[in-house]
Amino acid sequence: MSYEKRQSTQLRALVVHEWFASIGGSENVATTIRQAFNGADLLCLWRDKSVTLQGDGRVMETVLSSRPFHGRKVLSLPLMPFVWRRTHARRRKWDIAIVSSHLFAHHVAVAKGMPKFVYVHTPARYIWEPEFDERGDSLLARAASVLLKPLDRFRAQEAISVAANSEFVRQRVLxxxxxxxxVIYPPVEVTEIRGVADWSACLDDDEKSLLETLPVDFILGASRFIPYKRLDLAIRAGELTRTPVVIAGAGPEEQRLRDLARDACVSVDFVLSPSNNLLRALYQRAAVFVFPPVEDFGIMPVEAIATGTPVVSNLIGGASESVLEGITGAHFQPDDDESLLSAVNRALALDCTSIAKHSERFSREKFEQRLHQWVSTTLAISAPAARNESVH
Incomplete structure (x- = not known):
């Protein structure tokens, strides 16, 4: 165990996260932080009953966990900046607070003298970057952002230190x-993914049968079926290269994607709501994984890289940091057929035998190491400053 880890794990930490309606990328970060600090206590606005959280620490919720607010983000949104100022975190029973924030969790008020660390997935997009979040398009949201921006910036100054999940988000924070x-990249199950040579061997009979019905060579697109994920560009990549396409996931855009698939000049197969094992088998079988959205980071490209599959990603966004041009994949300019075609061809030409090793810097183990270094180093620097202030 490193010196930094020994030092920081001795601290009583409170982990703060927005809410738990499911376990996605940001929720996985919050749960990993809890585990890194010995199952620390957790504070969130609310938690759905369907979400199971491991660890011995307490799970505390706020007044928004009661009806009619529980799980209703739009109704709760105007109250969140104020609710975060009146929570259990104001009690002085923890040494530090580590906040996982993508909306207003960093507004949380903590006990006087308690260091507040903020791990930011993004400043609230609907306030600061409405072009990336449809919630920010309404007149009401834009009017509210005029008032919320100065408050959001002011409360961000309360943190003793801020970590961003990518250089892309760091620039947005700045x-x-x-x-x-x-920059501390979020944890990806790289070790687990790389530990299985053939994920198809881990499938049940129905999944194996489904996998065998797919083309031998195909371009893979996978994510939730929602507009900003731009899965239409995965289909377009198949058309440009005359390569079959497999689309994996689920969501409200399914019918529109099926309409596009019907009119495409190549075959397009859909795999709905794949299990983790099936998704990993799809990564391994794919000739290339096309990931078009502008994401704050992007977990799925790293997962694909961990299986040894090259990735084509948007030149804009956090995914361009994990997808290394000419090494683990290629970048393309959005809505540019020539750029997309060139990127797919460059990715297909790569030597896949050395791709997977480049995923190691995004592993859970690396995340925990950098997390402890961040906390220990920050506290070591701030302690002399605090002593000097008390002398003067």
Missing amino acids: KNWKRDAC
């Missing part, structure tokens, strides 16, 4: 909050 941040 621009919007006027604060610098270190």
